[in-house]
Amino acid sequence: MTSKYNIMGLTNFITGILLLAIFGAISCQTKTNEGKSAGTMGDIVKDIHSFSQPNEAVVRHMNLDLYVDFAQKQIRGTAELEFVAKPNAEKLILDTKNLKIESITYANGDKAAYKLLEEDPIFGSALEVKLNGSINKIIIKYATGHGAEALQWLGATQTADKTDPFLFTQSQAILARSWIPLQDSPGVRFTYTAKVTVPKGFLVLMSAENPQQASEDGIYHFKMEQPIPSYLMALAVGRIDFAPIGVRTGVYAELSMLGRAKSEFSEMEDMLRIAEKLYGEYRWGRYDLIVLPPSFPFGGMENPRITFATPTILAGDKSLTSLVAHELAHSWSGNLVTNATWSDFWLNEGFTVYFETRIMEALKGKDYADMLSALSQQGLEEEVANFMDSGQESDTKLKLDLTGRNPDDGVTSIAYDKGYFFLKYLEEYVGREKFDVFLKKYFEELAFTSNNTERFLIYLNENLFKKNGLKPMADLNDWVYGTGLPESMPKVHSARFEEIDSALLQWKEGNIAFSTEAWSSHEWVHFIKNLPYEMDQKSMTQLDAQFDFTHSGNAEILGVWYVHCARHLYQSSFEAMEQFLVTTGRRKFLTPIYGELITTAKGKDLALSIYKNARPNYHFVAISSLDKLLY
């Protein structure tokens, strides 16, 4: 594939050397950005999901002093914001959603004039603070509103240990504004400190340097010295304990989960070393993970220094740890180099799925990584077909048009899996060695900055194609700006899944005597997903009699099996399925099951009655998707 262009080798070699020198210089500059600021004023890409105007006045540092009130389900305190403004700038604009602003003062103690603008149901209210000469710090006294969307307040019964309440936040994509007044845009980075006061005995964790045991007085101090975007602001408060894994890694969980968590995630230190070897030094100090209560709406969230994770990955056999690889990978793709706007979300997630797969390949071998790719490919093909069928063709573009929409609409397998296959295609086109050199350099040179699709393509052209004397692929723009799946989509061959496919054939022919001993949960998921779309009660019963999917301890298996159960109104599963739906808040599992249930009248009744019961257990992000689906 590459040899065709080798005649151009010499000139490109020279250009390459020149570029190397130029980017070497830039790299030195960006490195000094850490801990201060990233980028200069005036170069922040316009973000339609934030009211802020960071090219006029931009927040660079924040000091929080917060009190967590479990009885009122409210966070109260102050946010001290340090900013840099253009000389003629008149105001600092912040994002808020449902925040009660009590007062705003300048650093000199004077009261600041401010306006809280009318609330938009998705984006909240702009908070405009009048600037005062050269004063570059304001102090906002505020409290969170009822139902603050980032916060989930859990009663003791919703936790594992059932002794005390629990609080966690989920800020991505634009929910940080519901618990902190800030410039809620991924193009804006700031450092922060925080003092957080909670009832005695509770442990507090943030996306910052974290304690490993509860303090005597319920007061905690945090520091995040690397500049981060707002969606990575995170807080968790509960009866939480810590167990170390390696020198830089460890897990937090409620006591009754801690042992399981420690053994499930025993590969974390290895993953960290593998990741560093691939794409450069880990820049965040420690890497820990907290296992949250089951209502956490995602599988994982890459909060810097501390991944937030669902307990549904505690399978007992380390079979679902690619999720840890994924969140760890975000420490580079996402947290170090961040999508500048939510329309560039694939830069976060597509890169991360690629990186995740590379980590898993190094950890468990190519066979294993091929299964992940195959699952990704099947998921992607289904998603694209769904979009095409429902007239949402333009949502299959990598670069998304989210004008007037909630960025949550962009959380589909397009960003993840089409993004992943685009990078895999690039890798195959230039060869893995060159691609790895490129990626490592990308993370190093653009560390602590935000990037958009257009800038990425320029960078790609300079540093991957020109530098290696290659022409860009002819369909590069199709991949990024086109709909559907390009012809050049890499085809995945998974040897381990081919065996499953032959087992499926046997099963369809009535032969159930194939051996399943060596199957991991990925093989099972592939098997279940590829069972015939239509099955009679007899087949369902037979499958369950043989494999007891209905009571599997593996949430991924339950997630795909219950879709069949919902489609065929398979009664014997209802009790367990309801139990799963009521206790698990992970949206990825909930939407397909509810979505399948509502396709029949009887199923819809069931869905609505379960949902009524389950809804109070879910986080806002799951509720907002499911309300749309069910009501």
Ligand code: BES
């Ligand atoms: N950053 C995402 C989760 C997210 C995306 C939250 C957009 C809010 C808005 C996280 O890294 C993620 O992708 N989680 C996946 C895990 C995975 C292995 C693909 C999940 O939660 O399922």
Ligand code: ZN
């Ligand atoms: Zn992710």
